[in-house]
Amino acid sequence: MPTYTPPLRDMQFVMHEVLHVTDEFKAxxxxxxxxxxxxxxxLEEGSxxxxxxxxxxxxxxxxxxCVLDKTxxxxxxxxxxxxxxxxxxxGGWPALACDPEYGGQGLPIVVNQCFYEMxxxxxxxxxxxxxxxxxxxxxxxxxxxEAQKKTYLPKLTSGEWTGTMCLTEPHCGTDLGLLRTKAEPQADGSYKITGNKIFISAGEHDLVSNIVHLVLARLPDAPQGSKGISLFIVPKFSVKADGSLGERNGVYCGGLEHKMGIHGNATAQIVLDGAIGTMVGxxxxxxxxxxxxxxxxxxxxGMQSLGLTEVAYQNALAYAKDRIQGRSLxxxxxxxxxxxxxxxHPDVRKMLLTAKAYAEGGRALSLYCAMLxxxxxxxxxxxxxxxxxxxxxxxxPIVKAFITDNGHIATNACMQVFGGHGFIKEWGMEQFVRDNRINMIYEGTNTIQSLDLLGRKVLGNNGATLKKFGKLVGALVEEEGVNEKMAEFINPLAYLGDQMTKFTTELGFKGFQNPDEVGAAAVDYLRVAGHLVFGYFWAxxxxxxxxxxxxxxxxPFYQAKVQTARFYFAKLFPETATLMRTARAGSAALMNTDAALA
Structure with a gap:
């Protein structure tokens, strides 16, 4: 059976010694x-x-x-x-970072982020x-x-009700412009929503008395594509003026998906049959x-994969210390x-340190984002x-894609540490692999995240925001550039920082001539950018x-941190050289392949 010890010491290190979050809060x-x-x-209580x-x-x-009663x-x-x-x-945990006006405790997102990792x-x-x-x-x-907030936010904050997001349809995944769910205006200002949604996480369950669905749908006169989509609140049970529950709404679970992992979560097929909703925005x-x-x-x-990376690492480390096999070389x-x-054995250490480096790097990045x-x-x-x-x-997109890709690498590596035992359910390792696998797919696949990063977030503003991050890297390089003890961390980071501008400009120019060049390079580009960001925080x-x-x-915590940083820069960070080469290889080897894919 697996075990888990929340990494409170490392969370405290990142928050208090690296990011100095309480100094930030004073402003x-x-x-x-x-x-x-x-x-x-x-966080001690949360753990x-x-x-x-x-x-x-x-x-x-x-x-x-989960079990569905089809009747x-x-x-x-x-x-x-x-x-x-x-x-x-x-315990008041749903209210941790919510607005006090609606019953929340008003604590910072940083605190909530740590809690959710655990x-x-x-x-x-x-x-x-x-x-x-x-x-x-x-x-x-x-x-x-204001009326919607007054009706729904206190219940969501208290944990009396839960919420979902209903986007995907059987014919329509990320391309939401294709969705067909209809919203018919009613005389009282409400709407009747009709359509089918799939892959709705937590879409139906018995945990609370009401589920608040946020549903994307089209008005009768809506323009085609993504510019014709409206958002609606569709509660499982209607809500009366006094806040009590009314009649059952026309939204129900038509089926549950049979999945590779996350079996304990109800991934529902949601049927909307004239369900009454109110428009948001x-x-x-x-x-x-x-x-x-x-x-x-x-x-x-991203936090889901970070959490699984951490718990998989802890169990693999414990097993590696206990399991005897062969003699040291x-x-x-x-x-x-x-x-x-x-x-x-060197390669066992490599697998363990890969998971450790990706967990601790991901924690630093995610807490920095929470502080932002x-x-x-x-x-x-x-x-x-x-x-x-x-x-x-x-x-x-880096938090979502880079951390989940790393989670896939790390959980598989940790399962490998167990050898044949890792493939057996009782150790719990194969569940970490299965549960993590969805994280690379939903909320926009990691390829979609890569296109978003390169196409919209970087090239879309001519690299302006990327340059701002580059200034953070440059400031650290300038501060520590003459410190010999920091050279093994600063030198590769400085080199990649310099290369990133040229690399990005080159891809942008090629993409201007042929948009497929952006698509062909995007996944590799995001991974390079991910290492730049991780490298900055590891330094x-x-x-x-x-x-x-x-x-x-x-x-010994500090010595361990230095050793892990040394491993990261020596064994993982150099991946960027290969990635930049494959990104520069262009789209022809992918797109001129009609015969190969016939």
């Missing part, structure tokens, strides 16, 4: 009083919920799955899920129920009317509102035993807010750790 009136002790205390309440349900939830269209979640959600709500390590399938709800909360908080402007939820979900998906390490622990979101939402200076918004937009973490060591701090 934000809402968070000015949030101090280190408060953050640490909240207990993750470990004691939902982690024990992970394997059983995977084995049991009533009701879904039963695995044993223990409903009680766990009740404890989650009673939840995802403990049980991704369960965590998707509150995770989707938080996204629905964000969309309504940003675009709902303006007619034909639904994507603008839904993108609030989609971007939150994309960062959330440099001679026996423990002559009292017939063989040495496999942790003494706190700035964007609450900093009093408009320019600071705008700069933060632009940087989050640039980094979001910053090494910088802090080396200073502590130089000041006489003997905590």
């Amino acid at each position: 934000m009136p809402r968070h000015a009083e949030v101090d280190v002790d408060t953050i640490n205390a909240v 207990k919920f993750a470990v004691d309440v939902i982690f024990p349900l992970n394997i059983s939830g995977d084995e049991e799955g 009533t269209h009701e879904v039963t979640t695995p044993n223990g899920f409903k009680q766990a959600f009740k404890q989650y709500a009673e 939840l995802n390590s403990a049980n991704q399938a369960w965590t998707m129920y509150p995770g989707l709800t938080h996204g629905a909360y964000e969309a309504l908080h940003a675009h709902g009317t 303006q007619p034909n402007k639904g994507l603008q509102a839904m993108f609030v939820m989609m971007n939150a979900a994309r960062i959330g998906v 440099t001679g026996p390490k423990d002559k009292t035993k017939p063989a040495d622990s496999i942790i003494h 979101i706190d700035r964007e939402l609450h900093h009093p200076d408009a320019k600071v807010r705008k700069d933060a918004e632009e940087m989050v937009a640039l980094l979001t 910053r973490m090494a910088q802090v750790a080396l200073r502590e060591i130089a000041n006489g701090n003997t905590d």
Whole structure:
């Protein structure tokens, strides 16, 4: 059976020693009083919920799955899920980073991000129920009317209700311009929604009394394509003026998907049969509102893979220390035993360190993004807010795609550490691999994220935001460029930073001549950009750790951080050279292949 220990020490290191989040909060009136002790205390309690309440349900939830009653269209979640959600709500956890005006605790997004990493390590399938709800909360908080906010936000904040996002249709995935769900205006200002949605995570369940669906649909006179999409609130049960529940709405579960992983989450086929809904935002402007939820979900998906990378690493490390097989190539390490622990074999260490480096790099990036979101939402200076918004937009596809791709690499590597035992269910490792695999697909596949990064976020503004990140890299290089102890981290980072401008310009010029060049290079480009970002944060973490060591701090945590940074730059970061070469190879080898693909 797997185990899990929340990495509170590393979270505290990133927040307090690298990012100095409480100094950031002092400039934000809402968070000015949030101090280190408060953050640490909240996360300590949150770790207990993750470990004691939902982690024990992970394997059983995977084995049991969700069950649909086709007569009533009701879904039963695995044993223990409903009680766990009740404890989650009673503990005030849904309200952690929500607006106090609607019953929230108003804590920073950074704190919520750490909490969700722990939840995802403990049980991704369960965590998707509150995770989707938080996204629905964000969309309504940003675009709902005052009446809609008053009706729905307190219930979502308290955990009395949950939320979903209903986008995908059987014929229509990422290309939302093709969706067919119809919205017919009614005399009372409401709309009758008719259509079919698929792959709706947490779309139907027994955890709470009402589910608030956010549904994309078309008005009768809507223009074709994505410019003709509107967003609607469609609750499972109608809501009366006093906030109590009314009659059952015409939205129900027509089936559950049979999936590779995340069995404990109900991935529903949703049928809308004249369901009554109310519009969010303006007619034909639904994507603008839904993108609030989609971007939150994309960062959330990155957190899912981060959580699984961490828990897979912890279990693989423990196994590698205990499992004996073969002798070390440099001679026996423990002559009292017939063989040495496999942790003494170089390639086992490579697999373990790959997972560790990707987990800790992903944690630094995701918490930096959370801090940027706190700035964007609450900093009093408009320019600071705008700069933060632009940087989050640039980094979001990297968080989603790079961290989930790395999660795939890491969870598979950790399963490999177990050898044949990794393929057996009782160890839990194969579930981490299966659960993680969806993260590369949904909320826009990682290829879509790559096209978004290169085509829209970089080339779309002539690299302006990328240059702002480049200035952060340049400042670190200038600060540490003459420090010999930092050379092994700074030199490769500086080289890639210099190469990135030329690389981007070259791809932009080729893409202007032939758009397929952008499509052919985008996935490789995102991975290069991901390493640039990870490299920056690994260099910053090494910088802090080396200073502590130089000041006489003997905590082995800092030595471990330096060693992991050294591994990352020596064994993982050099991938960028190959990626830039394959990106520059162009589209011809892909597109001039009609005979090969006949």
